Amino acid sequence: MPEAAETRTRGPYRTGVRRREQLIGIAMDVFGEHGFAGGSLRTIAEQAGVNHATLIQHFGSKEGLLTAVLEEWDRRTVENGLIDVSGLDYFRRLPEVMAAHRDNRGLLELFTTIAAEASSPAHPGHAFITQRYTSNLATLAGHLQEAVEAGDIVHLSPAQIEIEVRLFTAVMDGMGLQWLLDPETDIHASVTTYVERAIAAWGGR
Amino acid sequence: MPEAAETRTRGPYRTGVRRREQLIGIAMDVFGEHGFAGGSLRTIAEQAGVNHATLIQHFGSKEGLLTAVLEEWDRRTVENGLIDVSGLDYFRRLPEVMAAHRDNRGLLELFTTIAAEASSPAHPGHAFITQRYTSNLATLAGHLQEAVEAGDIVHLSPAQIEIEVRLFTAVMDGMGLQWLLDPETDIHASVTTYVERAIAAWGGR
Known part of the structure; x- marks a missing residue:
């Protein structure tokens, strides 16, 4: 041995x-x-x-x-692409980041499965996963707030920012799952459509 | 016994x-x-x-x-609300449908967990879940095509319709997961924001 x-x-x-x-x-x-x-x-x-x-x-x-x-x-x-980007550029980079998960199918499968399993409060990973979501939502909110302060987009209230970062997270989680279920899914095109639509809705330039 | x-x-x-x-x-x-x-x-x-x-x-x-x-x-x-609606009204009803899952936490947890687990091709439920996604995407695509044909929204190519229905599915799956992880999540507000933004992007009226 x-x-x-x-x-x-x-x-x-x-x-x-x-x-x-x-x-x-x-x-x-x-x-x-x-x-x-x-x-x-x-x-x-x-x-x-x-x-x-x-x-x-x-x-x-x-x-x-x-x-x-x-x-x-x-x-x-x-x-895979989130070093040295902030504000709106952070969001613009997300289609590439998601597309890069194609090279790490096992990891995406792992994260998707664990996040779902741990949605039950009885799961041993529940506290860990909820903390991780809170932290990731805060990171996204920070970049969105930065875009607001830079004058790149219209003012968004804290409640609006909360909704926006939750939708981004949902799109990334959900598109990841669909790609796992059907590798023909064009995750890059879908996330790009979402990013452009969101930035336009924010009056982004 | x-x-x-x-x-x-x-x-x-x-x-x-x-x-x-x-x-x-x-x-x-x-x-x-x-x-x-x-x-x-x-x-x-x-x-x-x-x-x-x-x-x-x-x-x-x-x-x-x-x-x-x-x-x-x-x-x-x-x-919970999808009887007798079609075309754009089908999409407008989705925030309520998602919000109603709050009364069926166990079922949402079940579906979320199984969809993630079954993303692995080795899972015994893989074929079943992929077929179910295919069928649900087709239902959404049918309603979107109906809205196009009714002249309620601009023309969308098959590729664009595919992206749109995948994004809707992602938002619903992802927001469901976030609500499971954090029951404070305002799933109705988030999905409403998404529906209104998508319909506006489609030139909907």
Whole structure:
């Protein structure tokens, strides 16, 4: 068992980082296929050739492993085009960001399944997912407020901004789901139509 | 065991219908809480006080039971305001229809979870859910085409109609999910904003 050897003579820092990345990659696959509730730490450990204790050592708990997976998803999403854009440009970049998920089907499947599963307050990931939505809605609201303050769009009340960022989030979640169900779905064209329509409604230029 | 009695002396037709409705109600609760993959026929049978064979007798299979549950959901949705509306009025009624889901949280949770789970082609409900999306998109497209032909909105190409009905579906799915995650979400206001904006973009009157 490679596990025993690793536990006895823990490698240098870089080895630990690589092992952690490998475990996150396997967890993505397993959660992506079975969901968070259905994907067990035992399956992940078996596929990685490590034991349960190693997973706990790296991530603390199943929720900790999910957090690491979703952080990796966020990192890739930001790398896919949301660095150095703000205000209206942030919204204009969203069709590309969504289209890039086509290269990460497993991750999109994972996130879509977990968000839906965790809509039940009894789900162990409920607090985590609700916090994540709150945080993402706040990010979108910040960019919209910035566009208002820059004079790029008309004034929007806090209640209007809330509606706008929820609709953007709904369009992205919903189009992601439709693309998962039918890979012929033109996610880029749909999100572009939505972005242009929203910016026009805001009197954007 | 009430089960044995029922099997020996099957009641009149009305009793069978009531029993079927009762089983569907319990299946809704169990699938709503555990998802389709996680909700077992055994749990449903136990909660209903019947045995596995009775479930199979009524529904044929787990997929058959899910079909019955989703048909019941469709029936309630239509009763909630989509009878006798067509063309643009169909779209104008959607905020109310979505808002009515607030009274059926379990069903919305069930549908949202199953649609996400079944996005994986390996899921036993995948074919069923993709067929259901195809059918619902066609219904929306029919109403939009009707509005075009009535001269209520500008001409839309088939490709544009496809984008429009996918965006409507995304907004409804996505806003449903956000309301499940945060019951403070004003689903009626958000969907109303979307409907009015879309109709304005179509040059609707």
